[in-house]
Amino acid sequence: QVQLVESGGGLVQAGGSLRLSCAASGSIFSRRVIGWYRQAPGNERELVATITSGGNTNYADSVKGRFTISRDNAKNTVYLEMNSLKPEDTAVYYCALKNPFTMRYDTWGQGTQVTVSS
Numbered sequence: 254q255v256q257l258v259e260s261g262g263g264l265v266q267a268g269g270s271l272r273l274s275c276a277a278s279g280s281i282f283s284r285r286v287i288g289w290y291r292q293a294p295g296n297e298r299e300l301v302a303t304i305t306s307g308g309n310t311n312y313a314d315s316v317k318g319r320f321t322i323s324r325d326n327a328k329n330t331v332y333l334e335m336n337s338l339k340p341e342d343t344a345v346y347y348c349a350l351k352n353p354f355t356m357r358y359d360t361w362g363q364g365t366q367v368t369v370s371s
Contacts, residue, residue: 254279255277255278255279255281255282255350256277256279256360256362257276257277257348257349257350257360257361258275258276258277258362258363259273259275259346259347259348259362259363259364260273260276261274261365262367262368263366263367263368264368264369264370265338265367265368265370266369266370267338267340267369267370267371268337268338269338269369270335270336270337270338271335271338271367272333272334272335273289273332273333273335273348273367274330274331274332275289275333275348276328276330277329277330277331278329279329283306283326283329284306285306285350285351286304286305286306286350286351287303287304287324287349287350288300288301288302288303288349288351289303289331289333289346289347289348289349290346290347290348290349290358291342291346291347291367292364293343293344293345296344298347299313300313301313301315301316301320301333301346302320302322303322303351304322304323304324304331306326308323308324310322315341316342319335319336319337319338320333320334321333321334331348335367338367338369339369340369340370340371342367343367343368344366345364345365345367346365346366347361347362347363347364347365348361349361349362
């Protein structure tokens, strides 16, 4: 069973940067699509960015040009580099593993809080 652990969240001023990490156990990690989601209080969980095993990426329009997702399969880790942060980026950020059979994200980390002050 793969386990995901996020880290790197914190409090930052608007315009600042943070890098989130998602470390995984298990050898299947490198073969799976990974997504970063976020959820702000009162909001639905939002898919922010995804990366395939081959490194192809996709981003939500709200973060394009500011966030970069990357992965280091040798370290079983996916990163989310967040620049030019805005108060509306405040949320709990989760990484998730996509099940290739159900096409659903069904393995989740515990989340890491990102707070952007104005």
